[in-house]
Amino acid sequence: MEFGADFSDPWHFEMGIYLSTPKTDKFSEDGENPRLSYGLSSMQGWRAAMEDAHAAIPDLDSSTSFFGVYDGHGGKVVAKFCAKYLHQQVLKHEAYLAGDIGTSVQKAFFRMDEMMRGQRGWRELAVLGDKINKFTGMIEGLIWSPRSGDKRDQVDDWAFEEGPHSDFSGPTSGSTACVAIIRDNQLVIANAGDSRCVISRNGQAYNLSRDHKPDLEAERDRILKAGGFIHAGRVNGSLNLARAIGDMEFKQNKYLPAEKQILTANPDISIVELCDDDEFIVLACDGIWDCMSGQQLVDFIREQLKSETKLSVVCEKVLDRCLAPSTAGGEGCDNMTMILVQFKKLTPAGTSTDDKSLSSGNVKTKLKPTPAVTPADEKSLLTEEVQTQSEITVAGTYADENSTSSEEE
Incomplete structure (x- = not known):
């Protein structure tokens, strides 16, 4: 992802700088439950810094799994913040408890922007950005936390924290977010930005998300x-995305709701009823999609799965295939993160697989296969406009590219 450099933010770094030699060390992981197996891998590549993060929680609750990729721009902290907190906020929302998973995940996207403001937001971002160590951050938290017994604490433990950064309006860096939530036979995709999710249905690739670029009419x-x-395909001549979490400089109009700001975190929500033909889904940042189309990636994965059962190894092979031999061409030079989720048992006996459809809100939308095109030519393939209505699910722990630890607030 590209972003115009801005060093006014203490956690904002330029992404356009390449290394003389790519960093090919990979963070990889595998896991499973009775319903699915997953593997993931991430690699810094040619970029001067690693700004991707991910979350993989196979057991959010007894029937739900959560997977997410977050592609940071202008710095790593917003991506890491989302990997740490977004799934937790889905769980905490009252809509989740009522079974309205779509609303809960949509609210969680917006909640990320809210949480990154103020003293607490500043402190969390400082720790994630390695500007202060975790011990220092803990001490500052003890000094500047609200007074014990403050009733406002019980309403929102992120609000009202006082300190020298109480007026912090949020980071100028940002991140995409593409999240897949699987509950029983329902798959819900929430997406803001240009990370992407693709499903393989009997070997045919279907895009389950749409890139949010500034030149789209609605954007x-x-x-x-x-x-x-x-200007030149960029919001205010700077950002080549129309939706993202963070980037608070584009969200300062006090007279507009969050979904109508210049840049919005408002995700598209897509819902798929899984069938027996559904083999796997892939969540990946644009470092992958710049190099391979959805169908090319599905074909490559299916070929690898004939001889390789460890899904993280398949992901590693995709990353190696996408890595450019030099920085001359641009493609294959970005950070790369990919999660591969393979279904074990998709539908109960007797469920029809003929209705190959995707629903968005209350709208049934026929899936259209990805065409045999180069990645640069591939466009959004949902035959009807995906709405930002809801119906979805979440819970768990988190991981980013620098840590395998689990944490929950």
């Missing part, structure tokens, strides 16, 4: 109405 209209502009 362009919102940007212009909010007072922004588009």
Whole structure:
């Protein structure tokens, strides 16, 4: 992902700098439960810094799994923040408890922006950005936390924390977010940005998300109405995304709701009823999709699965295939993160697999196969516009590219 450099934010770094030799060490992981197996891998590659993060929680609850990829721009902290907290916020929302998973995940996307403001947000980002160590951050938290017994604490443990950064308006760096939540036979995708999810249905690739680029009509209209502009395919001449978490400089209009700001974290929500033909899904950042189309990736994975059972190894092979031999061409030079989720048992006996459809909100939308095109030509393939309605699920722990630890607030 590309971003115009801005060093006013203490956690904001330029992404356009390449190393003389790529870093090919990989963070890889495998896991499973009775319903699915997953493998993942991430690699810094040619980039000067690793700004991707991910979350993989196969057992959010007894019937739910959560997977997410987060592609940071201008720094790593927003991606790491999302990997640590987004799934937790889905669980905490009252809509989740009521079974409305779509609303809960949509609210969780917006909640990330809210949580990164103020003293507590500043402190969390500082720790994640390695600007202060975790011990120092803990001490500052003890000094500047709200007074014990403050009733406001019970309403929202992130609000009202006082300190020298109480007026912090949030990071100018940001991140995409592409999340897959699997509950029983239902798959829910929430996406903001240009990370992507693809499903293999009997060997045919179907895009389950759409890249949010500024030149899309709906995105362009919102940007212009909010007072922004588009230059050279970039929002305000800077960001080549129309939706992302973070990037608070684009979300400062006090007279507009979050979903109508120049840049919004509002995700598209897509819902798929899984069938026996569904083999696996792939969640990946654009470092992969810049090099392979959805169908090319599905074909490659299916070929690898004939001889390789460890899914993280398959992911590693994809990363190696995408890595460019030099930085001359641009493609294959980005950070790369990929999660491969393989289904074990998809539907109960007797469920029809003929209705190959995707639902968005209350709308049934026929899936359309990805065409045999190069990645640069591949466009959003949902035959009807995906709405930002909801119906979805989540819970868990987190992992980013620098840590395998689990944590919950």
